[in-house]
Amino acid sequence: MSAGExxxxxxxxxxxxxxxxxxxxxxxxxxxxxxxxxxxxxxGPNRAGYIPIPGRGKKERRLLGGIMQPAADAVKLFFKxxxxxxxxxxxxxxxxxxxxxxxxxxxxxxxPLAPEFTIFGYTFSPYFAVAPGLNIALIFIxxxxxxxxxxxxxxxWASNSKYAVLGGIRASAQMLSxxxxxxxxxxxxxxxxxxxxxxxxxxxQSVPYIIxxxxxAFIFFVAALAELERSPFDLLExxxxxxxxxxxxxxxxxxxxxxMTQYMxxxxxxxxxxxxxxGGYNGPFADQLPALGFLYTFIKIILVMFVMIWIRATLPRxxxxxxxxxGWKVMLPIALANMVVTAVFIVLVEEEIxxxxxxxxIFGF
Amino acid sequence: MLGPILKGMATTFxxxxxxxxxxxxxxxxxxxxxxxxxxxxxHRYDNGLEKCIGCSLCAAACPADAIxxxxxxxxxxxxxxxxxxYASTYEINMMRCIFCGYCEDACPxxxxxxxxxxxxxxxxxxxxxxxxxxxxxxxPEDGQDTPQQVQPxxxxxAIPDMEDPK
Numbered sequence: 001m002s003a004g005e006x007x008x009x010x011x012x013x014x015x016x017x018x019x020x021x022x023x024x025x026x027x028x029x030x031x032x033x034x035x036x037x038x039x040x041x042x043x044g045p046n047r048a049g050y051i052p053i054p055g056r057g058k059k060e061r062r063l064l065g066g067i068m069q070p071a072a073d074a075v076k077l078f079f080k081x082x083x084x085x086x087x088x089x090x091x092x093x094x095x096x097x098x099x100x101x102x103x104x105x106x107x108x109x110x111x112p113l114a115p116e117f118t119i120f121g122y123t124f125s126p127y128f129a130v131a132p133g134l135n136i137a138l139i140f141i142x143x144x145x146x147x148x149x150x151x152x153x154x155x156x157w158a159s160n161s162k163y164a165v166l167g168g169i170r171a172s173a174q175m176l177s178x179x180x181x182x183x184x185x186x187x188x189x190x191x192x193x194x195x196x197x198x199x200x201x202x203x204x205q206s207v208p209y210i211i212x213x214x215x216x217a218f219i220f221f222v223a224a225l226a227e228l229e230r231s232p233f234d235l236l237e238x239x240x241x242x243x244x245x246x247x248x249x250x251x252x253x254x255x256x257x258x259x260m261t262q263y264m265x266x267x268x269x270x271x272x273x274x275x276x277x278x279g280g281y282n283g284p285f286a287d288q289l290p291a292l293g294f295l296y297t298f299i300k301i302i303l304v305m306f307v308m309i310w311i312r313a314t315l316p317r318x319x320x321x322x323x324x325x326x327g328w329k330v331m332l333p334i335a336l337a338n339m340v341v342t343a344v345f346i347v348l349v350e351e352e353i354x355x356x357x358x359x360x361x362i363f364g365f
Numbered sequence: 366m367l368g369p370i371l372k373g374m375a376t377t378f379x380x381x382x383x384x385x386x387x388x389x390x391x392x393x394x395x396x397x398x399x400x401x402x403x404x405x406x407x408h409r410y411d412n413g414l415e416k417c418i419g420c421s422l423c424a425a426a427c428p429a430d431a432i433x434x435x436x437x438x439x440x441x442x443x444x445x446x447x448x449x450x451y452a453s454t455y456e457i458n459m460m461r462c463i464f465c466g467y468c469e470d471a472c473p474x475x476x477x478x479x480x481x482x483x484x485x486x487x488x489x490x491x492x493x494x495x496x497x498x499x500x501x502x503x504x505p506e507d508g509q510d511t512p513q514q515v516q517p518x519x520x521x522x523a524i525p526d527m528e529d530p531k
Binding site: 037038040041043310311314315 | 384385
């Protein structure tokens with residue numbers, strides 16, 4: 001297959017994935033609002049659009065109330081006045097939301113969505129993604145998430161507002177601290193699968209890695225929450241202290257882009273968690289019918305997002321010093337220890353000192 | 366640390382399956398309390414005559430000065446209320462009214478009573494003034510609208526013999 005062919009296919013797939021991600025972002029907001037509402041005994045948005053089901057008698061039943069809420073929100077954001085404050089650093093102020101949203105979309109490039117399958121005479125090999133078979137996929141993800149810090153910091157700095165600068169500084173410190181723990185939680189997975197290619201990692205998971213590596217999964221999940229600036233680590237937009245943090249000077253769709261970044265990264269990190277620890281597109285009958293891979297990926301993403309929203313409904317926000325201490329004094333040592341122990345076990349198994357089949361006999365069974 | 370967090374998570378998860386407590390307000394309204402003080406109504410007797418005799422005691426009692434009453438003479442040919450006079454103009458400024466109910470207490474004929482309507486909103490100041498036509502209740506079934514033509518001498522007393530307050 002020629003390089004041009006690969007480029008064209010990647011372009012088409014990338015276009016589709018980006019569209020799906022943007023639509024998915026909109027419905028993630030609805031999913032979050034609805035679920036959060038139900039967790040708090042509320043109804044959630046239920047006015048904008050519904051599917052009418054004529055029932056017996058006079059009363060018609062309304063299914064999926066609020067289905068058009070994302071569209072209403074988008075229209076509102078687009079038509080809002082978007083003033084630029086006088087003393088901002090204009091180029092950087094305009095660049096920051098774009099930088100944030102571009103990095104959020106770029107994470108989707110390497111995420112495998114389905115196993116190898118053929119459609120319209122073209123075989124997606126070795127798996128379905130925008131950039132399949134990238135052998136440094138995990139490094140790519142870590143690099144891109146690091147760049148996304150710039151969007152937040154530059155937005156805070158360029159706004160020329162004290163709240164925004166404080167929010168930006170908090171964001172950068174928080175993201176840098178938790179990125180370490182996250183990278184260290186990924187390393188056991190790389191060692192187990194012996195590859196950084198997400199497709200190979202998925203194929204290697206005959207048992208989902210969340211069972212083999214529960215600690216790494218937990219650390220990755222918590223670090224992802226911090227990376228996403230989600231509750232309980234959302235203190236860079238603590239309303240009580242910083243009004244809304246780095247995006248305080250942004251309005252209209254430029255604020256919408258930060259909003260979009262946050263939710264698209266939420267989908268992306270759910271997908272990465274699903275790929276690394278829940279077996280990605282693996283599932284029953286995925287070998288016979290590869291298109292089922294999309295469904296499994298989707299279900300797993302929804303599940304991870306459910307836990308994120310559930311945590312948001314439960315836990316209060318951490319204090320800043322608690323956040324830093326938790327990151328450096330708890331998460332990092334545990335992640336490091338987990339990595340070392342995993343490495344030792346892998347070496348023991350490879351040297352056949354420890355044979356997995358009679359692992360139980362060691363513990364006296 | 367993990368134990369309390371998991372306990373909290375379990376609690377919120379349990380609440381996921383409880384029905385929402387929301388009342389979908391414009392569609393379904395919560396019933397107000399028995400002694401709720403909402404918008405005023407001007408009441409009528411069973412034969413359709415207005416209870417209000419235009420005495421302005423409500424206007425005098427009103428601490429917010431929201432009520433304006435102008436009285437006119439009743440005649441037997443055009444009788445609005447028992448007694449000598451009736452309220453030809455009766456206006457309440459709902460923007461001034463504090464819904465204290467003093468007008469209701471002051472009324473000698475139980476004409477003005479605070480009802481249960483609370484959806485009082487308007488786009489301009491002029492429509493905050495509720496006139497007599499807006500405040501008065503509709504004519505009872507076996508009564509007739511005012512002004513009525515009545516037998517001379519049948520409705521001389523402004524304050525009729527009333528039954529005991531319930």
